Amino acid sequence: MLRADVPAALVTALGRDGADAYDVVDRLPRGPAREAAWNTYALQTYADKLVGAGRRAGFVRADTALYAKSVYALVAGWLERAHAGAGGTATLPRWSSGMHSAAQLAGMREALMALRTYVAFDLASRAAQPELEARLAEIDACIDRVDGLWIERPPAELRGGIAGTLTGGLEQVYELGRILALGP
């Protein structure tokens, strides 16, 4: 354990306020309220996956904990907007550290997979829309690229490339989910 690590229980407690995020998005009709609910869902998923993947012997690295805290902090606001029927576009906080750890990359990848599964299921429940299906194919291509480079103990160059691809994939899946939440 590093001295800068934070007890995982402390970080997961921060995410409890947004636990509703997983249900609210499915309860609301498509429109601005659902868009806000999708924001809460995406942010809560991202933070939960980061904390889950970063947990080591009951502790989470300080930079992961700080980042998760800043993401959890956004969830409550978007939940309020969802209940008020107000939409909007969420912006992910920036990472303070330049280089991602293997655990952070794993968390980002798990978040991308989870959000991809959600949007793919949502997309399948609607009439075929080639433009949106093409967006999903781009997300799948991102996941394939990451999987191809996913090795144990990746050097800094690979970690940087994987982080960039995952960030791009997360932005794309978030945007697709937003379109689906707003759409007819």
Added chain:
Amino acid sequence: MIHTARVGLFRPARTVTGPTGDYWEIYVSKTALPGWKEGQAGGNLSYDGGYGCAGFALFELPFMLLSFLWANIVVPLGRILFLLPIAVVRGRRSRAVRIEAVTDYPHRQVLLWTTTDGYAPHVLDEIVAGLAAGKIVQPTGCIYSGQED
């Protein structure tokens, strides 16, 4: 024009001549060699232009020479001898592969791609084909880091 040779840490896997005559050597390795980092030799001649100090400056000269050798040869060499085995062991345990394209004309350039052992042959082929056509390509299955320092 592309030439293929046996792969080795100090031997290029391929050599390529681009359409403008630029000559590239392509190295494939699993080891990131530690760089040659020179230290700082301490002290300058204390000669201030006065005749009385010239003798003292001559006295300092051997020490400055030793300091120069220490900072520019001994320390960097010691650093490399210490780090090289670590780099080799780390490289052998990793599935990451470094592909470096090196040219010395018109000025020295080292380009770096990082890939995995599964993608390496395909990535190498694409890089070589690109350089032969005068292009720096970014094939799928690798990360292009650009020019190395």
